[in-house]
Amino acid sequence: MFRIRKPIKDIWYITVYHNQLAKWYKGGRHKGIDLRTRTKKHPNGIGTPIYAVADGIWERVRYDYKMGNTVILRHGDHQSVYGHLSKTNYVEGYTGVKAGDCIGYSGDTGVICFGPHLHFEIRKNGISLDPEKFIKAGENLVNWARARAILRVENKGDIKFLVKGGVVDLNQSNCWEIISKNTWGINENDFKNLLNLL
Ligand SMILES: [Zn+2]
Incomplete structure (x- = not known):
């Protein structure tokens, strides 16, 4: 999607x-x-x-x-x-x-x-x-992430994510590994999409 x-x-x-x-x-x-x-x-x-x-x-x-x-x-x-x-x-x-x-x-x-x-x-x-369909899908994913506190809090330089247990310093190469260990129900594709949306 x-x-x-x-x-x-x-x-x-x-x-x-x-x-x-x-x-x-x-x-x-x-x-x-x-x-x-x-x-x-x-x-x-x-x-x-x-x-x-x-x-x-x-x-x-x-x-x-x-x-x-x-x-x-x-x-x-x-x-x-x-x-x-x-x-x-x-x-x-x-x-x-x-x-x-x-x-x-x-x-x-x-x-x-x-x-x-x-x-x-x-x-x-x-x-x-219909563009609204794709915007809705984007909003749904962001809301889903919000509910699970996987939020990108810093956009410049290092990426920081708010996961269960606090703010984690992440970079593009380790972020998927850390996120997948700290959360449930997210797949790699959704996660990549999330990077675009936050
Ligand atoms: Zn027009």
Whole structure:
């Protein structure tokens, strides 16, 4: 199961749902979700930071006639798509992206855009799937970990985890061994996903 975090941190308000009837799609249905980007800091909805939803690589950054400045990230089988951006943070030659990296800023570029917002899609084999499903799966895993106190408390340098018995210093090579001994009911795949989400 592909699990993701949210592409916006400061606000969460869906204005158009996946598969919703959308006249501006030539009588078709909306692919992905539209998200409000107006925040206290960015009252006009332009300039709100947009974050990578999972670890991956930069696949495409381009200007699309309909979607404006568009970023496409690849995460194995899946792609995440971010449209109508005012600006992207793509740096020439930089290919890797970590979950939570700021990949650009919201805007109102492209012709199918009635006011600033983020158009967000998850695709697999070129087909757009409901992003909410993957966000829910991510939240479920985080809540599951919270209930068992497997929480990453430090993100920079050494990784520290709150496990039963206290805070443990971990690094990428020993963390799975320690976590698996200190917890129950978690598999290696789930754990790797958790690293992306916390
Ligand atoms: Zn849209």
